[in-house]
Each structure stands twice: as C-alpha cells, then as structure tokens.
Amino acid sequence: MMGRYGNTLWRYLRRWIAENxxxxxxxxxxxxxxYARGSIPDFEQDLNDAHASALTRHGRVLDPHHERDVMISIMGAMKRHGRTEKLVYFTGSDENGKTLSYEEQFDIFRRASTVIGPHGSGLANSIWTDPFPAGCERRVKMLEFIPARDSADVQILYNGYYWVMRGMPIEWHQVTYAANSTTDVTYIRLTDLENALDEMWGPKN
Structure with a gap:
C-alpha cells in the first residue's frame, strides 16, 4: 500500500478524515x-441508583463513588496545570438517555485536547480528533484505563486502543485498573491517576 498517503491503513484514514x-x-x-461507560450520574443524588442503572447497560463501569473522586482528581490537576478547557462528561448519550448523533459525537471529540477514561467503544471516537496537528505538542493526549496482571479478570490483559490506533497522532498514556476491579465494577489507584495527569500535562524535559 505504498503511495501518496504512505504504507498503512491509518495514513489513508487520516487523509480521508482531513479531506472530508x-x-x-x-x-x-x-x-x-x-468518557464514562455508564449513564450520566447526578452526583448530588443517590449514587447507588446511578450505579445500578449503569450496570444494567455496561460492564467495566467505574464505581460511581470512586468515579466522583476520579473527577475531583482530574479537576484538581486541571487547576494545578493551568488547563482552561471545559471538562466534558461523555457517555454517548444526552441527559435524557438519547444516543448522541454522529455529528454531535464528532464535534465533541474534534474539540478535545485530552481524552480520559476506561477502555471501551466510546474511546473509538478518538479517530475524529485532529488528524494532522501542528506539531507533536498539539497532539491529542489520551489517558486510558486498562487491565494489568493484578486486574486480569476485568478484560483481556493490557487491552487498549494503542494496539489498534497507534497510527493516529495521539500521545498515549495508560493507567491500569486496581486489583479489586471486576468485570462489572472497576477502580483505579488515585495516586496512579495523579501521577499520570502530572506526566501528561506537566512540562516536558
């Protein structure tokens, strides 16, 4: 597949996205x-109800109480590193549970400077991020939660989009699930998350 766009399928896809x-x-x-694999929670209401609703739709859902701490950590890191972007909570649906249109999902991910969340189909929308950023420092940053040896019951070991989408101009980062994660409910170590956010958003050596 040598030629104008290079020798990989991703080169063709990037060019098609850029042109269209x-x-x-x-x-x-x-x-x-x-990106969250469950429904949009109301953190001011009973999180147990949100958790039960999420489990009826998806597996590998972050425990809602834990997810609240994850969101707090992300917002704290945004403040710490002077990130002024809007934080968008994406589930693929609106607040009424209606699936977002392809155009709406495209718009959300094309605007993204950073994408964070567990491995899942929603992260595949990262193909809509800028296919030809103006320099390495402008690449979209991805922080994906994946299973490791101590959390191998969650999913296939080290399953993540890097192995599928590494031809895209994305700066990849990963955090592994904690050992108490299951196929239904997952957790990550908040210290690992904090370190990954600092590495991702901090100054480069």
Whole structure:
C-alpha cells in the first residue's frame, strides 16, 4: 500500500478524515473529554441508583463513588496545570438517555485536547480528533484505563486502543485498573491517576 498517503491503513484514514472533516476550533473552544461507560450520574443524588442503572447497560463501569473522586482528581490537576478547557462528561448519550448523533459525537471529540477514561467503544471516537496537528505538542493526549496482571479478570490483559490506533497522532498514556476491579465494577489507584495527569500535562524535559 505504498503511495501518496504512505504504507498503512491509518495514513489513508487520516487523509480521508482531513479531506472530508476539516473542522478545527480555536484553543478557547477546546475541551477535555472524560468518557464514562455508564449513564450520566447526578452526583448530588443517590449514587447507588446511578450505579445500578449503569450496570444494567455496561460492564467495566467505574464505581460511581470512586468515579466522583476520579473527577475531583482530574479537576484538581486541571487547576494545578493551568488547563482552561471545559471538562466534558461523555457517555454517548444526552441527559435524557438519547444516543448522541454522529455529528454531535464528532464535534465533541474534534474539540478535545485530552481524552480520559476506561477502555471501551466510546474511546473509538478518538479517530475524529485532529488528524494532522501542528506539531507533536498539539497532539491529542489520551489517558486510558486498562487491565494489568493484578486486574486480569476485568478484560483481556493490557487491552487498549494503542494496539489498534497507534497510527493516529495521539500521545498515549495508560493507567491500569486496581486489583479489586471486576468485570462489572472497576477502580483505579488515585495516586496512579495523579501521577499520570502530572506526566501528561506537566512540562516536558
């Protein structure tokens, strides 16, 4: 497959996306997308109800009480590193449970400067991020939660989108699930998350 676009399928896909979806947004409209595998929770209401609802739809859902701590950690790191983007909580559905249109999902991920969340189909939307960023420092950053040896019951060991999408201009980072994770409910170590966020958003040596 040598030729104008290179020798990998991803080169063709990147070119097709650039030619057919050339939208770009100014920095002040960029976002940080947090992908959740459950429904949109109301953190002011009973999280047990949100948890039960999520488990009826998906597996590998972050425990809602734990997810609240994850969100707090992300917001703290945003403040610590001067990130001014809007934090978007993405489930693939709106607040009424209606699936977002392809156009809406495209728009969310094209605006993203960073994508964070557990491995799952929602992260596949990262193909809509900027296919030809202006320099390595402008690449979208991805922080994906994946299973390791001490959490191998969750899913296939080290299953993540890097192995599928490494031809895309994405800066990849990973955090592994904690040992108490199951196929239904997952956890990550908050210290690992904090370290990964600092590494991802901090100054480069």
């Amino acid at each position: 979806h050339s939208e770009r947004y100014p920095d002040e409209e960029r976002t940080i997308v947090y």
